Amino acid sequence: MPANLTPEAQAKLAKYSEARSIEEKIRALEEFLSVAPKHKGAENLLLWARRRLAELREELEERRRKRRGSRGPRIFVEKEGAGQVVVVGPPNVGKSLLVYKLTGARTRVAEYPFSTLLPVPGMLPYRDIYFQLVDTPPLSRSAPQLVSRVVGLARNADAVVVVVGLDGDALNQYLEVRDTLAEHGVFIEKPRGVVRVERTRSNGVQVVGPGRLVDATVNDVARLLAGYRIYHARVHIEGEVALDDIEAALFHAIVYKPAIVLANKADTHGAERAYRRLYSYLSERREKSVWLLPVSAVTGLNLGRLGELLFRRLSIIRVYTKKPGSEPSPTPVVLRKGATVRDLALQIHSDMVDYFEYARVWGPSAKYPGERVGLEHRLEDGDIVEIHSRR
Ligand SMILES: Nc1nc2c(ncn2[C@@H]2O[C@H](COP(=O)(O)OP(=O)(O)OP(=O)(O)O)[C@@H](O)[C@H]2O)c(=O)[nH]1
Ligand SMILES: [Mg+2]
Structure with missing residues (x-):
């Protein structure tokens, strides 16, 4: 059953989703909480509203600090590249070393747990695109303040990489990360x-x-x-x-976020046993669609395979546009799998669809090179598209 809110409470949520500024969103949520019914059906929405309010207040606080010119901590990370991927996991499993090895970002690596307290983004190149990897503080029930920070980052990301350590009980670590995220409404197993x-x-x-x-x-x-x-x-x-x-x-x-588990420290003693347990658990739950890759940040094992996995996991395609008579652009437009010429046109310019005449396509989705297609033509990864418009 839906939450069955009163029209008044619904109106407040409508106000929230129409709000442009953080301040307006906070006000709308506060008003919603003050009028929301307390019955069972509305429980989940209430819980969400409280958590969202806490996240927004933290974001507002950070903006204020920045406006005052202080170089204080940054809790939120603006998206860049073809997809934002947060790297989460328990303390000391090698999240920071992995993000450093994959992107060169200046993360903080240490032998002791809780060394990372703030997110650090870096860019992972893959073919002609980049993925943004974000190193995060550890997820641990013993540090609830950090949990809400990490969950906030995960909620906003396009995919999640869960790092676990094969020098410990990797399966248990995975389960704890999964459950902690789920308690806050972020699901990494496909519902x-x-x-x-x-x-x-x-x-x-x-x-x-x-x-x-x-x-x-x-x-x-x-x-x-x-x-x-x-x-x-x-x-x-x-x-x-x-x-x-x-x-x-x-x-x-x-929210549901597609996930890849990186079983790190594959170079350590006993890693194989820990890996086998994790592998058999995840393969029994194949329909949950969590992918697994053993890696070692120290030896570099399998690090070169993450780009390809992320590309597939994010369900995106790369489409290269070209102007009549010139070469295709070297940097592709990134679209969701299943996207059409209309989606491409909208991405390029909001007017493009109105003045659209036809497009020519070369590559996997074209029946023959230079096929003439309309707005509803479905594009494939690697297509080259030339749009002809009336101006
Ligand atoms: N043997 C081995 N050690 C690793 C590997 N990856 C990381 N380490 C070591 O594990 C320790 C923790 O690494 P970090 O990258 O700081 O771990 P973290 O997960 O970011 O830790 P927190 O930020 O505290 O949560 C460091 O001493 C690393 O050198 C690996 O693949 N193999
Ligand atoms: Mg770290």
Whole structure:
């Protein structure tokens, strides 16, 4: 069942999602919490609202510090490159050394636990693109202050790399990281259903994707969204999705992040045994879609394979644009798998679709080199596209 909020509480959440500034968002959430019903159905949303409020307050505090010109700690990391990937894990497993080895970023590596207290981003090159890897403080129930910081980073990221240490009980470390994140609404194991709500400007509420609505119709979805003053949206669903899941996704109360587990310190004594246990656990739960790679930050084992795994994990494609009569651009546009020429045009310029005439495509999605296609043509990784427009 959806949360069944009063119209007043729904209006406050609508205000939250329409808010532009952090201050407005904080005010809307505070107002929501003051009017929200306390019944069971609304529990999850209330929990989310409290946590989100705490994250926003921390972000506001940091902005204020920066405005005052102080060079104090940075808790949030702006996205760069083809995807932001946070590197999380228990203390002392080698997160910082891995991010340093993969990106060259100046992380802090130490023999003792809790050496990293603030996130440090670095860029990992892969073919013609870069992934942003973010080193983070350790996740440990004994340091709750750090937990909310790491969860905030994970919630905002495109994917999560979980680092565990094969010199210890790697399986247990994985389970603890997974559960700690899940307690805060960040899931790294694929849930029964996955929802992504994309706001659009026209065409009403559409439900798309390979999933199935459970005990609900598209009309029910439209009604739910209308309660939050959302009249145009594309709701992507995968797996089995209930109205509840859509409501949670609206406010990012519950998010699913694709994950790769790096089993680090493969060079240490006893690593093989620890790895086998972790491997058999994850392969029994294949449908949860958590990927595993043994590595060693010290010897460099398998570090060269992470780029390819991230590329597949993020479900992205690279599309190279070109102007008539010239060479394709050396840096691709990064799109989601399944993207069409329309998505590409929108990414280039918001006007592009209005003046679009046709496109020519070379590469995997073209039936023959230079095929002439329309806006709905589905692109593939490595395509070269030339857009012809009326101006
Ligand atoms: N043998 C071995 N040691 C490693 C490996 N990776 C990291 N280490 C060592 O493990 C220790 C911890 O490394 P860090 O990179 O600081 O670990 P961390 O996970 O960032 O630690 P916190 O920031 O405290 O959570 C250091 O002494 C590293 O040299 C590895 O692959 N093999
Ligand atoms: Mg560290």
